[in-house]
Structure formats: C-alpha cells, structure tokens
Amino acid sequence: MSQAVETSSAAKGQSPLVGDRGRTSIADVVVAKIAGIATREIDGVYDLGGSAERVVGKVREVLPGTSTSTAQGISVEVGEREAIVEVAIVADYGVALHQLAAAIRRNVISAIEQMTGLSVTEVNVTIHDINFGDEDDSAPAQPRVQ
Secondary structure (H helix, E strand, O other): OOHHHHHHHHHOOOOOOEEOOEEOOOOHHHHHHHHHHHHHOOOOEEEEOOHHHHHHHHHHHHOOOOOOOOOOOEEEEEOOOEEEEEEEEEEEOOOOHHHHHHHHHHHHHHHHHHHHOOEEEEEEEEEEEEEOOOOOOOOOOOOOOO
16 A cells, blocks of 8 residues: 555544544554453463473463563564464364364454454464373473383
C-alpha cells in the first residue's frame, strides 16, 4: 500500500489507532504477550515454544526474581494497522492438531483485535512436540529395561 493511501485513510479515521488528536503505537512485546496469554487459554496447549525456548523458560523459573515470559514461543510483526503472529507450541497427546491450531488462531485474532484495534492478517501455528502426560520434562530420561 502506498504512503499516500495510508495517510488518506488515516486522516479519515478508519483506524482506531490513528485519530485527529494523535496516534497510538503498540509495541511488539505487548502484542506478543496478548497472543501468548490467548494461546495458553486453549485446552490442548501444553506449553509454548520450541525445545530451546522451553529450556530457557525452565531456567528462568528457578532463578529468583524471574518468571516464564508470557511471550515465550510467540513472535510478532506489528505495523501501523496490522499484525502477523507466529505461535510455537507443544500440544497435549490426543488432541486433534488441526482443530487445536484453528482454536488458537480464533482466540489470538479475537484477543489482539479486541484489545489493540490492530487487524491480524496471519496467525501461523507451529507444533514442535506432543506431551504424553506421563513425562516430566525436568527429570532426566530413564533407560528402558527390556
């Protein structure tokens, strides 16, 4: 979209973030946190992030004064009026993965659009792993006795 078209649509007040009395800018980290919380609300999401992000998250949990980031496993690109979201998750075993991804998309889009006024153009979901429920990620793997 050309700059002239963007400016004229902003002048007409078509965006809730741009008005005649000023402009609202929303940082990427804010949108990422909203997306992270919206993703965690969906049943069937065990954790966010790939294996490296989850390891860093576990380390942060044990350090005093730190906690797991609500934006772990989320990356966003935020423009003046639109956002693109990338979500990385670990799913619970037994969940229909295509339905899980669709539910995540719906919840993330709804949360971001309602809270920020941004239009979400894409929510890409990557499922990195499946949790079987009987595994403890913090315990070292035990060799099987045959």
